[in-house]
Amino acid sequence: MKTQDKIGIDIFSGAGGLSLGAESAGIKIGFAVEKDISAAKTFERNHPGVKVLCEDIAKVDPKIHSVNKPFIIFGGPPCQGFSLSNTKTRSDENNNNKLFWEFVRFVDDLQPDWFLFENVEGITNYNKGNTVLKIKECFKQIGYDTREAVLYASDYGVPQHRNRFFMVGNRLGINFEFPEKHDKKINVREALADLPVLNNGDSFPVAQYSLPVTDVSEYAARMRIDSQAPLQNFVSKNQDYVIERYRHIKQGENWKAIPPELMKNYSNKENCHSGIYKRLDAEKPAVVISNYRKNMLIHPFQDRGLSVREAARLQSFPDHFVFEGPLSHIQQQIGNAVPPLLAEAIFRKILSY
Template sequence: MKRIGIDIFAGAGGLSLGAEMAGITISHAIEINRSAVRTYERNHPDTKVICSDIRDLDPTDLKPKDKGVFIIMGGPPCQGFSLSNTRTRTMKNPNNSLFEEFLRFVQEIQPDWFLFENVYGFTNMSNGAVRRLVEICFRSLGYEVADEVLWASDYGVPQRRNRYFMVGNRLGIKFQFPQKHKKPISVWEAISDLPIVGNGEQSFEGKYLCSLAEATAYQRLMRHDSEIPTQNLVSLNNELVIKRYKHIPQGGNWRDIPDELMVNYADKERCHSGIYKRLKADEPSVVISNYRKSMLIHPFQDRGLSVREAARIQSFPDDFYFEGPISHIQQQIGNAVPPLLAKAVIQQILKLTEDHEQGQKN
């Protein structure tokens, strides 16, 4: 049975990819960023992608004439909700109103399910008032609602990243979030088979460092249908930045850099703890946000992460190809919902739906 999904605020398509892995057919996706749209179109050729401001669209134009929509999913842009932008986390920020567009699409299309995701900061915006308001609005539309903050590392993603999920349905199902995996995946389990590349190197095609048989289970999963690792692209850092990298041990950050190499910082003590962070090989990664701006460092090499390494840590398979300039690609990867996290949540939605449908037959 074909189950139709619509992805709004789709970005590069991490949420869609997870949904497709779980068995959903994505009929439409909406995204305003042109580079992200190009990435989405390349990797989801059977989906109609609409590059537009969502506020200009009529939801009923996306509704199939012959059947209903199973799920609407997406996350409004993070700028208004992110803890890193505390000054703008008020209802006056126009980005914050975009979640109302999600509500509008659900109200007009009336899918069986919705999946609303966002940054952790959404949970305490306006002291939790926004979260409660959104829940009340969905319930007023007839949806049974559950919400939770999930850690990607609990669902097979080699990254300590938390995301807020609100899931609802109008089938009367009490939703329970999926069980956690037992063992987290480390950075080195994820990327140790990828090519050694230099600072600023732009290697569009490379070679795996071990055979498929020698690869870890996670690496085999990520290789998917790919015979070579593509987009081994690293931003070029200047000589001073590379000198700083050399002083930072695994798990360390800017605090390990000698003061004489940080003279261009007006107040070194005000540096964010997440910058100049060298990843620990034997643990899941810290959050892959915009990993170029935060200067995330390879566990063993004195350079930033490559596009393919960051994509691996976000659980994008190696045959997923990103479009646009490298700075746009880095932002697309950092903004994405890890596909394996999305897959786990949507698999649970499908399981509970099938159980419910079976119960109605009996």
């Protein structure tokens, strides 16, 4: 790497959504840490030449792997304990809640100019808001001023109404401000219109675009850069009775539109989350693409679940980005990722200082 390169280190990297955004903004990735084998393989494949440490972060000495002082350290520690959707393990005893201390350790050891810490929105009210105050105080003690905000991906060119918590810190005395929102939101139709028509259970490693690049949205054209064909057109195989349920759901509707006689296996439908059996509205940004297979998110026009490539598009992963591992692992990697375009907006703002 050139001495003038701004080096970033990605910890808890997952598939590499943050790194993709960082690279697009002009940051070189020094190394990454990711314990999950499939996610680490995905990162390696899409960031050739970057060393990925597939091991427990508590056992990693960052000084051994960092040749020069990094410009920025970034990552999102596992956040099951912080999530508002998880009521069983939201406690201080959850070991995942302690993993942010490993993030603090990396920053303290390497003293980068900047750091970016991301998590679920639920962290803001966890422990009555004291968790965020505690994290801020930790960074203050090691010399970092911090700013935090909950950002919506749809405000930054991502066709998905996804909210994430970000804390940005620096040791340069800079009063950081988060990037301004975009005026235009990208909808599902604009994001997916040129991807192939598929059926329940289809599995095509390579397919054909349904529209020439001259006839697609600016967003879709950006996703197609460096890609000759849509890859990983994999759709989970659902049972016939599930597909029958899909047929009763219009765009924007959820499981409540399914006739009661088709939902008899649900002993208590009151426990159904509003995101279950949700058909995407083509004219709006998508709902959150988390565990989209488990939630059974439905294509806006076709009676089936989303393909890997469609879910990746809605997360703003370019079409040449290839995910590694079994289908369920791939789906989880996509659902866990920070949308690269959202990440890029934050990194560009950091670089502007």
